Amino acid sequence: MMKQLVSILDGNTFLVSDRRGDVEPSYDFPTGLFSFDTRFLSTWLLTLDGERLHALSIDDAQSFRTRYFLVPGEPTHYLDAKVSVIRNRAIGGSLGEELTVLNHSGREMQFTVRMDMGSDFADLFEIKHKGRKKGATTAIAGENELRLTYRRDAFHREAVITSTAPAQVDQGGMTWSITVGAHQEWSTRLHVATMIFGARGEDIRATTPLGGTRSPEAIRIEQQQLLDRAPKLGCDCEPLAGAYHQSLNDLGALRYESIALGVRLLAAGLPWFMTLFGRDSILTSLQVLPFLPELVPPTIKVLAGLQGYRLDDFRDEEPGKILHELRYGETAGFEEQPHSPYYGSADSTPLFVVLLDEYERWTGDAQLVKQLEFAARAALNWIDTYGDLLGTGYLWYQTRNPETGLENQCWKDSWDSISYADGRLPGFPRATCELQGYAYDAKLRGARMARLFWNDPVYADRLEREAALLKERFNRDFWITERDHYALALDPDGRQVDALSSNIGHLLWSGIVDDTRAERVANHLLGPRLFSGWGVRTLATGQGRYNPVGYHVGTVWPFDNSFIAWGLARYGFREEAGQICESIFSASRYFDGRLPEAFAGYDRSLTEYPVQYPTACSPQAWSAGTPLLLLRVLLGLEPQGEHLIIDPAVPAGMGRVELLDIPGRWGKVDALGRSRTAEDNVRGH
The missing domain is CATH 1.50.10.10 (Glycosyltransferase)
Known part of the structure; x- marks a missing residue:
């Protein structure tokens, strides 16, 4: 029985995507990156030279980590892919994703890698009942950073996305123009910090954002300790x-x-x-x-x-x-x-x-x-x-x-x-x-x-x-x-x-x-x-x-x-x-x-x-x-x-x-x- 959606989670923070690892805006089902009832990412969509990718295999054996093995175009029995992409994703209070582009050809190749990024900061009840936001959302492009912000009075949420590789950042995402040598690879690490400042300033102090991070190894150790007990x-x-x-x-x-x-x-x-x-x-x-x-x-x-x-x-x-x-x-x-x-x-x-x-x-x-x-x-x-x-x-x-x-x-x-x-x-x-x-x-x-x-x-x-x-x-x-x-x-x-x-x-x-x-x-x-x-x-x-x-x-x-x-x-x-x-x-x-x-x-x-x-x-x-x-x-x-x-x-x-x-x-x-x-x-x- 094939699963159409793939999820990873660490406690109250979880991400639900399609089988390519992509997230597209949806009010029919809660896809996206969520933490404490708010969707911090409603768009997280990868393309290579303008093409969507297709999954060859998915490794989702661990609840907090998933790897997607992808190729551009429709894979067929008679056409060998000259390039493949691996998305290595882990969650631990925040989201980390490593993108790797592998050149399988015998010559140097150039690619345009694009990640569309966006957030509607939807409340889970708004998704369930198809409601709409009453506050203001902004997107600020910085150096290798995209800051998505939502404010409604004292209610304040942010998603801060960074890349380790130099990127062209705009309000809708990040683009990388890359050259990959023959049988070589290129990669970047993306990090999405989910920042929670409080509703009406009551659940935590409005001046202290909550956006902690746990490493995959720390999560693995904690879960193993539970199994051992x-x-x-x-x-x-x-x-x-x-x-x-x-x-x-x-x-x-x-x-x-x-x-x-x-x-x-x-x-x-x-x-x-x-x-x-x-x-x-x-x-x-x-x-x-x-x-x-x-x-x-x-x-x-x-x-x-x-x-x-x-x-x-x-x-x-x-x-x-x-x-x-x-x-x-x-x-x-x-x-x-x-x-x-x-x-x-x-x-x-x-x-x-x-x-x-x-x-x-x-x-x-x-x-x-x-x-x-x-x-x-x-x-x-x-x-x-x-x-x-x-x-x-x-x-x-x-x-x-x-x-x-x-x-x-x-x-x-x-x-x-x-x-x-x-x-x-x-x-x-x-x-x-x-x-x-x-x-x-x-x-x-x-x-x-x-x-x-x-x-x-x-x-x-x-x-x-x-x-x-x-x-x-x-x-x-x-x-x-x-x-x-x-x-x-x-x-x-x-x-x-x-x-x-x-x-x-x-x-x-x-x-x-x-x-x-x-x-x-x-x-x-x-x-x-x-x-x-x-x-x-x-x-x-x-x-x-x-x-x-x-x-x-x-x-x-x-x-x-x-x-x-x-x-x-x-x-x-x-x-x-x-x-x-x-x-x-x-x-x-x-x-x-x-x-x-x-x-x-x-x-x-x-x-x-x-x-x-x-x-x-x-x-x-x-x-x-x-x-x-x-x-x-x-x-x-x-x-x-x-x-x-x-x-x-x-x-x-x-x-x-x-x-x-x-x-x-x-x-x-x-x-x-x-x-x-x-x-x-x-x-x-």
Whole structure:
């Protein structure tokens, strides 16, 4: 499956180009050089003697470095190119690109090399919504330097481009008139510094530009250190090994340093979500916790530090609420978008409590639980106050900002993701089923922390009672007897939104499902309507809005499947969990080990490979975390006090799975699992 676009990234700075390495102005997709939500290059186009170049090969094995091997004209089987060009590109806070022109002929040759350069300084939201700039852009040509500047009041961004070889510089780019001897080469190094001076002077001091640079070697060392700290996987299943290695690489590449906070966080995904997301960051942290626990505390602390403390309709902010999304661009800075930060998710708040408790269970870091007691209590209080919009004991959502706020504030946050079975959309507020599971889990975990670390057994008892009542009420109100499954949601009148969806899988990992109904939930998840053979679809076939290439209405999301597998295993359905593990790992082979945000929900019998969703983010943090959580499921890893329980259940055909040096409060331990053979089954019988 040929990739039409090529990306390199280092944290929040990334470049997306075509397969020649070129960038052309586009408002259809975020191509260009980006840093902290601003596009610093919208034009970066190379020609040789006025001709565009064509790619022979691309080396993009490393996330932060790419090499393009190019020739002018259309390469053919009967014409040998007399000249070729290599673009060696690396990113590390800024962009560096070495251009090399190689003369393969036996005589001296002259060439005109031209790089068109330009920036629209577009905000990512302007690209997504095809907006236009309100400030002024200037281009100043200097000696071997082009300075592109954008100003709007105190909002100031610059791209400063320099060349090591003498160049003719104009406002639209640089030109080199070169002579290259027979079988010789010419090169220049270009550097693009991205300068960030602040939005309204708030994120950093307006007098101090942020435009740091890291060498490719420094990035390589940092990423290698991350790989070295992770548990070592040995296995017979090649797709599992490839996905695990790729996931660790992608998680390393997605780490970025916050402008204002000075800590390393995980960005949610390239290209649209290269920033902190409450829900995404929490779920990714849960996935990576058994493997790289040190990545988790910065996320927990930052989310606690930015916890809502007031009522702000524009930002959907409420006291105790955990943020949804934090942006640094122009539209957020001038409050044209509410993302500074924005609080429009109903699930990030209970999930924050879940993560804090799960982190302590793995690491034994009681100090962090004590330090964040106030934040956790505030989050639990939000569930029962602002979260319960109708006073029914359920967690509901409805945006306070109908102009720019998100309509759907669950993980399926597209406009049409929550529907009745016949395709109709319910009114607001909505109470989706998985939100109730998260609230239930948060209360039980809050009770554990209150009893063990906050010295408040009365509060713990109260939370446990509330959780028990919620579970009882939920199993009464959400269960659709005639369809034998849980409702996707309740509408404002308390009626069941009766579509069959993957959301019911999240109920299993939260533990809110009544034991007598768990098998029926598992049967639906692995049944032909939801399970495509490549994974569980977001919406079942036969539902009114089902579309195998619809964003949340029929596609398969790897992260969704990882939590569904975790839930199945929790209720003892290890074989079914293994089916999901096998399907996702099999799918990963067709994406070179890098699981995308989503792929099409076509049945596996229809396609010999999973069909790519056209605008899926890749890499994406919770997709990168998916193989890690699936590994936890396969090996049955579960912390219990000072010990790690290991109870493997490896699907047939997967062979040996060995994970060494699993970190936690127990030090480091090893886990080994092996799929049963036919001979084992005979002996066992």
